Amino acid sequence: MSGRLIRVAGAVAMLMAGLAPARPGGKVESVATALVVSVDVSQSVDDARFRLQMEGIAEALEDPGVVAAITGNPGGILFAMVTWADRAGMPVPWRRIASKADAAAAAAAVRATPRQAGEFTCIGQMFRTVAASVIPAMPLPADRIVVDVSGDGSDNCTDPDALEAERDDLLGLGATINGLPILVPGENDVVGAGAYRAPGYGLRPTPLPQDRTSLEQWYRAHVVGGPTSFLLAAAGYGDFSRAMRRKFVIEISALERKGEK
Incomplete structure (x- = not known):
């Protein structure tokens, strides 16, 4: 679905729901960017790591450079946060951020997000939820939809x-998927080797990829996709906030990253 079709579909949905705010002249209001921040909360993410992720996202939303990028867009942006493990949820539903105060309120909602229970790293399930439930719930049409996926492992529960x-279904909606792999030395240097216990399947070989590879390479091959998509890695959980701030500015400003796919 093209960006134009996304805007038209969003406008029709809002008009049907009676939610579309109108500008003078009857034109439906819209935003340039709808940003979905999708965060891994599987078993490898303990309480400390979970809080570092939530604080990192909140700090990024409050960062002056990010706020400048947001307010530089007419109408601001749409923002939602998805957390995922065995299944995906949307603890911070769609909200419009058009000012510093809006960004602070969104940051507070992120910080207040409770820990979600879950064991497995089900990226495919998350893609399905975003395509089926998150994007259709957008309250305003957007020129572009960006799904920002962060995590510390490869999918271990999807064929x-x-x-x-x-992933193709999500890209088919006109979304761009960017990746933020969290690289933890000595822990996830290599993915795709060994075995895992998938829900309902018992112990079996890791399905993706068949060969040993780095998490960064795996994200490039199986997560990132769509127009102007890119990957920006975090050097551990302590670097998550810095990476997220930089990523937000690029995504919200629609800057093009060269050589990082």
Whole structure:
């Protein structure tokens, strides 16, 4: 679906729901960017890591450079946060951020997010939820939709073909998927080797990828996609806030990253 179709579909949905605010002249209001921040909360993410992620996102929303990027867009942006493990949820539903006060309120909502229970790293399930439930719930049409995926592991519960199909379905809605792999030395230097216990399947070989690879390479191959998509890694959880701030500015300002796909 093209960006124009996304805007038209969003406008129709709002008019049907009676939610579309109108500008003088009857034109439906819209935003340039709808940003979905999608965060891994699986078993490898303990309480300390979870809080570092929530604080990192909140700090990024409050950062003067990010606020300047947001307010530089006519009408601001749409923002939502998804957390995922065995399943995905949307603890911070869609909200419009058009001012410093709006950004502070969104940051407070992120900080107040409770820990979600979950064991497995089900990226394919998250893709499906974002495509089926999150994007259709957008309260305003947007020129572009960006899904920002962060995590510290490869998918360990989705069949390879199903994972690719779920990503393709999300990309087919006109979304761009960017990646923020969290690299933890000595812990996830290599992915795709060994075995895992998938829900309902018992112990079996890791399905993706078949060969040993780095998490950064795995994200490039199986997560990132769409127009102007890019990958920006965090050097551990302590670097998450810095990486997220930089990523937000690029995504919200629609800056093009060269050589980072």
